[in-house]
Amino acid sequence: MSIDEATPAFPFPAPDTFEPPEEFRRLRERAPVARVTLPTGDQAWLLTRYADVRAALVDPRLSRAAAEAPDAPRMGNTTPGPKTILGMDAPDHSRLRRLVTQAFTARRVEALRPRIEQLAEEQIRLVLVAPRPVDLMSCYALSLPIKVIFELLGVPYDDVDRLHAWSEVIFSLGGHTAEEVREARGAITGYLRELIERRRAEPTDDLLGVLVHARDEGQRLSEEELLDFAMILMTVGHQSTANSLGTALFTLLHHPDQLELLRKKPELIPGAVEELLRFNPFVFTGTQLRVATEDLTIGETEIRKGEAVIASLGSANHDEEVFADPDRFDVERTPNVHLSFGYGIHHCLGAQLARLEMQIALRTLIERVPDTLKLAVRADWLTWKTGLTARALVNLPVTW
Amino acid sequence: MGEQWRVTVHKTCRRSGICAAQAPRYFSVDDDHRTRPPAGPVAPDPELIDVAEACPAEAITLTDLVTGRPVTAPAESAAGRGTREVRP
Secondary structure (H helix, E strand, O other), X not given: OOOOOOOOEOOOOOOOOOOOOHHHHHHHHHOOEEEEEOOOOOXXXXXXXXXXXXXXXXXXXXXXXXXXXXXXXXXXXXOOOOOOHHHOOOOHHHHHHHHHHHHHOHHHHHOOHHHHHHHHHHHHHHHHHOOOOEEHHHHHHOHHHHHHHHHHHOOXXXXXXXXXXXXXXXXXXXXXXXXXXXXXXXXXXXXXXXXXXXXXXXXXXXXXXXXXXXXXXXXXXXXXXXXXXXXXXHHHXXXXXXXXXXXXXXXXXXXXXXXXXXXXXXXXXHHHHHHHHHXXXXXXXXXXXXXXXXXXXXXXXXXXXXXXXXEOHHHHOOOOOOOOOOOOOOOOOOOOOOOOOOOHHHOOOOHHHHHHHHHHHHHHHHHHOOOOOEEOOOHHXXXXXXXXXXXXXXXXXXXX | OOOOEEEEEOOOOOOOOHHHHHOOOOOEEOOOXXXXXXXXXXXXXXXXXXXXXXXXXXXXXXXXXXXOOEOOOOHHHHHHOOOOOOOO
8 A cells, every 4th residue: 555645856855964864764664665756857666665676676677778768757967878888778788797797806806905005005195194174085085986996997097187077067966957967978978089099009908998899809889888888987986986985984983983993893894884885875866767668566556667766775775674773873783785786787886896995995094094083073064965866975074 | 317507606695686687587585685596406508607707796606517517608708708808
């Protein structure tokens, strides 16, 4: 039985930005498959229970490709695009994913550990010599993931300022117009097109070089797919990690007892990263919207072909059916089956890399910065970007 | 009796759900959120090789029950994938 009420606007406003919106709990209890109105005025079904969210993410009838159709319901001005890995279903999705899977497996990523540790050490030295308060967001959380993904892809770090500015617009964190998003996308694609031409003249063994090789030698993807893939790897690769890392550092500073626990027992860091990911407000808006390719039923709700479905990862991560005392932040929580990286074929390609970067960043910060480390301002004075795609900190001033 | 494979999901499984989405005939998720392989031996199927290769945790292995050796993609196909030389 679903509760008949006016369709609420989604994404929900959060009470204090870093805690899950109250509506999630209410909907999980009373209307787990709820009709919501999106910023575009389009309607969607919002799934808030863990079990429904996970089931939807492995359901081939809920299509990402159909959500990229010109007349499909829209969340806002930005969609990844039909030629990106995020906008595809099997078998196109599997074909593209296979090209880079090997670069992102647990073993491959582990091999990057020494280099990431070195980069973290370089960044933390900047933090240590900077005048206090230091903005951990710009000096640490943002710069580390950018350096890692640029190196992995083979994008020159000299161009970081332009590329970062464009990807901020593409992620639409500040609520940009459709026109601005299109322009930024054009700029980034133009940049990558040039870089790809240089790879053709001088082949490299970085990730971009591998994709160019797959295009030119194996005809395994089209030129447009190649460009879009490079764009997604670069933008998502640094934006999601940087924003998740920044929020993770904030969450720990906001729970000093938990931070203290990690100082005493650094072996808890990998588990703490999982809990930080579960708590990550980055996913409060849900996943990319999916469109039903046939009539189907979720719970007791009938969903018609062509209708939009949003699986809320943030709500699933706080489902009391799965997580005891779900709103408590507990770095020792185990098991921790959060869905922050998604689930199913679109499970985050960079999950292992993001985990490793967060683990190293935390450990380096804890080891190198004095244990008097604290937020330099009240938590409720911090500014958050609350655009459509994600929720993240603008800055994180700390002192010690 | 033809050739048969055993499918194993190792403890390194990070629950990406990729196998359960890609090959629901073979992989299921139980109430503990653990990924389960088929209970018994299965007939050889190239789809299983694809799924094993797609696992980001490299947690899925296939064993040829006749030879007792791990099943891997044919060399030709692996080279054709063009991903072996990645040195990030």
